[in-house]
Amino acid sequence: MALIRFLLMAMVIIGCIQAVFAAQRHPDPDGCFSCHSLEGLDYIDKEGVLRSASINKQHYYSALHGSVPCKDCHRKIRDYPHKVENGEVDCGESCHVEEPSEGEPYTHKAVVKEYKNSVHGHGWSKGLTGGNRLKEEKKATDPSCRFCHSNDLYISEAELPKFKESFDHLDSECGSCHQGEVWLGQFGGHILRRFIGSRWNKNDHNQMCNNCHADPIRMAKVELEDKETGDKEKVGPRFILASDSYATTLHGRLLETNVMQGASCIDCHAPKGLRHGVLRDEEKEASTHAKNLAETCAQSDCHGYATHPLNHRFVKTDVHDIDMIPISNQIAPRDQSRLESGWIKALIALLPIIIILGGGSLLWWLFGGKKKSVTFAVFGGDAFQEKMIGRKPKRKIKKKVRQETKPTPDKKEGENNEK
């Protein structure tokens, strides 16, 4: 048994290193590939949709779970041929990979638990992956695990050269503390990948969120459930257009230009734990709850000063400002609150002045302007003449003609200069 386990683990590691080209090294202990590697293994399901059951061996082995035998996840399948429903996978199960320090089998249980408590965990994720794929794609508003995590490459192609180079030095660098072939062979590569960095950068994370949240038609259908009363209510424009408003902030603009100091969606909405626990702002545990905002903004490398008491208004800066979205946006439900914004009021105050000045300029350009005007500017012309030029405005000149008998001060200075 130990020998088999060792062999399997060795395969995991080898699979990690030569992920892309090592397809032939992977065994298929359950023989699933004898059918599923065939091309054109298609069927029409109950919903009448053509689905493909073919698996490209090379793609699969290069992927994140490429070293895990099929039956480790598809546990309900015992016989051949199997029922389609039995293909369902529960990501919360433990798998055979053992973590060396604890000696316990690896499991996604903690992630699944955190995710189930999150705002996304109430819907189709209950079935987790397999069984509800079709419904998920058609109507679901809550994503399942598989919805975001497809079986991607273990190491992204961009990071592969860096990984290979570091792996060559694994013996000398990690080996001084972590001795023994078992550790180096089994987990060196796995941990090294974690050091090199997560496979996804912030832009990839945002793209994942945007797959749903950037689609306003889809988002308009979302209903939020009150936890206590169970009442459902439709979401407002702030929610529907959250992706658009984020893109107008500095957070979004920095990431758009690949400056990674910008904050991604999950940097603020799920900064802690396993980063799956997105909660509604109203929930007390939410990172975006009014009481937790300062701590969230003050994360390392971000706004360290946010916890200062004088900055309590700063942390409430609207980072999903609906006023940055076109008022003509038809997808958002017509909401009177948008018109109550201070910006709209300012606009109503400024617009008449612009229309008067613009209309006046146009008319002057068309019909007037032949005669040179004596007064400059509609507003402030007299003040300019008086304060900057030192001339008295016309109407005042008439009144003060008689009083101007005294010698002016500039004459005195003229005399001084001559001396």
Add this chain to the structure above:
Amino acid sequence: MKVIEAIKAIPNPQKYRYSIIIASCTLFFSPFLFLPGLVDNPDLCGKVCIRRFYLFFPGISPGDVASKMQVAAIGVYILSFILITTFFFGRMWCGYICPVGGLPELVSRTFSDKWKIEYRALPQVPIRYGYFSVYLTLMPMLGISACTLCNFITIPRIFDAFSGNPKGLAFALSAVGLVNLALLFLLGFFATKGRAYCQFLCPIGAIDGLVNRLGAKLRFTRRIRVERSRCTGCNICARNCMTGAIKMVDRIAVVDQLSCMTCHECVDVCDWGAIDWRAAPLDEDPKRKKKGIDFHPQPQWQAVYVTPASKNKQT
């Protein structure tokens, strides 16, 4: 024909200045985006932003400042370059290059002055530095984003919109964008000489003005300086000054170096050579003196207003 005559009437140095502004509009804005494109940026925001990294927050640590500067590293370089040139030569960036301030000026100059608002008589320095200190300290503290009232977003977005970029149109149609556009009209297109935004709201203008004033007292720096004995008090320079930096004090032109943009307009219209963009003569003592009386005394080019009375006390 009226237009051609009007263009012909522009003094030659100003024609060059206008051309440089038009050129910088094409270099900085869509559709060409040549200069921001060099650093892979689609606008003047993010890493190119020169208006955010010096915002002050209570409790800010040197590490926070460093990280802000790191984010906007290119903006830091640009601002440093602007300030160094300003120190030695006057506000070259503001007057000659800045497309964000230059565009409203050029547009404004095409309209009749009759239908404009005259801002130049307002107390510029208190308003500018009052707003600047609010912008630096109060607005960030109150959670008002510095990006909401920013011409460095508004004007590039207008160009985006005309270049067919949907992002530009989206901004122009948002509540914030519409107010920004309204301010662009009121403080730009419909302001006499079109520089009211630069004078009142632009933080770069405020910092640049301070550096300009700082360097003005040194004799070797180039500034718009007045030779008082040549000034006839005709006030044509004050009327043509786009920033309202020239004020007639006792019928002699006086330049406020906190507001002056070194645009050279006053020099071009002065018939008496009483105002010039130059360094002060290095030797302060007149060369030809006889019995204590100066013959052909050297011109006293002054960048900063010194009253004749205080000058007499010094000597």
